[in-house]
Amino acid sequence: xxxxxxxxxxxxxxxxxxxxxxxxxxxxxxxxVGETGTPTSCRLYRKRVEQxxxxxxxxxxxxxxxxxxxxxxxxxxxxDLLQRADVPLELLKENIVWTLDFDTRAxxxxxxxxxxxxxxxxxxxxxxTDQGLFPDHMALTMKPxxxxxxxxxxxxxxxACLAPVNVALRxxxxxxxxxxxxxxxxxxxx
Numbered sequence: 783x784x785x786x787x788x789x790x791x792x793x794x795x796x797x798x799x800x801x802x803x804x805x806x807x808x809x810x811x812x813x814x815v816g817e818t819g820t821p822t823s824c825r826l827y828r829k830r831v832e833q834x835x836x837x838x839x840x841x842x843x844x845x846x847x848x849x850x851x852x853x854x855x856x857x858x859x860x861x862d863l864l865q866r867a868d869v870p871l872e873l874l875k876e877n878i879v880w881t882l883d884f885d886t887r888a889x890x891x892x893x894x895x896x897x898x899x900x901x902x903x904x905x906x907x908x909x910x911t912d913q914g915l916f917p918d919h920m921a922l923t924m925k926p927x928x929x930x931x932x933x934x935x936x937x938x939x940x941x942a943c944l945a946p947v948n949v950a951l952r953x954x955x956x957x958x959x960x961x962x963x964x965x966x967x968x969x970x971x972x
Contacts, residue, residue, distance in 0.1 A: 803892055805884035805931055805963040812942070812971035813879045824943035824972045831860060831944065838863060852945040854905065861940055878942040878972065882933040882949065884963040890928045892961050897953035904949040906941050922951070931963065943969055 835844035
């Protein structure tokens with residue numbers, strides 16, 4: 783009987799060893815890149831979009847932009863309208879680069895095995911792959927000592943400025959250990 787309990791404790795112990803580590807946000811920057819015209823701030827961009835929406839008789843969405851309570855459906859509606867309108871192409875390109883730095887000192891043992899499962903859940907992107915890959919407009923790099931993970935995320939003015947953007951990244955390695963990093967992007971940086 784003791785042998786069965788011992789074997790059971792070993793089997794259960796192996797599963798209980800999987801950890802969920804949380805990397806805390808330690809820094810955030812936003813940068814406008816590749817623009818040929820005059821850079822704009824999120825506040826000015828929202829004002830321009832609000833005026834545009836009023837011109838095309840989208841008063842409800844314009845009010846949501848003005849009151850800073852834009853839903854994802856409102857954002858999709860704005861994108862649809864902007865794509866059919868005469869809007870400077872610069873505002874539709876991925877000109878905003880967010881850089882999020884996470885403290886991963888507690889996760890150093892996690893990186894002994896490369897992550898195989900990548901799950902991203904953000905306001906505009908849901909992504910999951912077991913190939914350890916990231917989408918083209920997102921990248922994760924590590925400091926050589928593995929103490930800081932830097933997530934870069936490219937997006938358009940519309941994505942960055944209209945609605946609050948939440949980003950959650952979860953990495954899982956072969957042992958079942960997970961590393962979770964999440965943040966809300968600070969639009970006041972633009």
